[in-house]
Amino acid sequence: MKSRNQAHIFAAEESYFKPPKTKSSQNNNSVDEDDRPLNQAIEDFKLRVKVEGRAEKTMDQYDYVLGRLVKKLSQDKEVNDIETKELRKYLAYLMDDGLNNTSVAIHYRVLRAFFN
Numbered sequence: 001m002k003s004r005n006q007a008h009i010f011a012a013e014e015s016y017f018k019p020p021k022t023k024s025s026q027n028n029n030s031v032d033e034d035d036r037p038l039n040q041a042i043e044d045f046k047l048r049v050k051v052e053g054r055a056e057k058t059m060d061q062y063d064y065v066l067g068r069l070v071k072k073l074s075q076d077k078e079v080n081d082i083e084t085k086e087l088r089k090y091l092a093y094l095m096d097d098g099l100n101n102t103s104v105a106i107h108y109r110v111l112r113a114f115f116n
Helices: 004-010 038-051 056-072 084-096 101-115
Strands: none
Touching (some): 038 101
């Protein structure tokens, strides 16, 4: 670890990235959207946040951060198959790649927003 400030990134509980799976017995028409490939889930996420009115700079940031994630992971990998440990390794990779604490924290926040 390069500094103590980076330790908070790895202290996140798994629930930050993946909400617990629940089967809704009340709604039999519901689809578990986490069974989608990563690239499809990203497109759906970007569409949702655009409709919610996110700023253009925020959308550009999402494109950059999630684009880097797709390059590191397989774009066909299902969202359910991505483990928290894998995301922590990805953040560590970014640190080792020379990103400063602020940039890694931005990646962390975008990933948290996407996986929640």
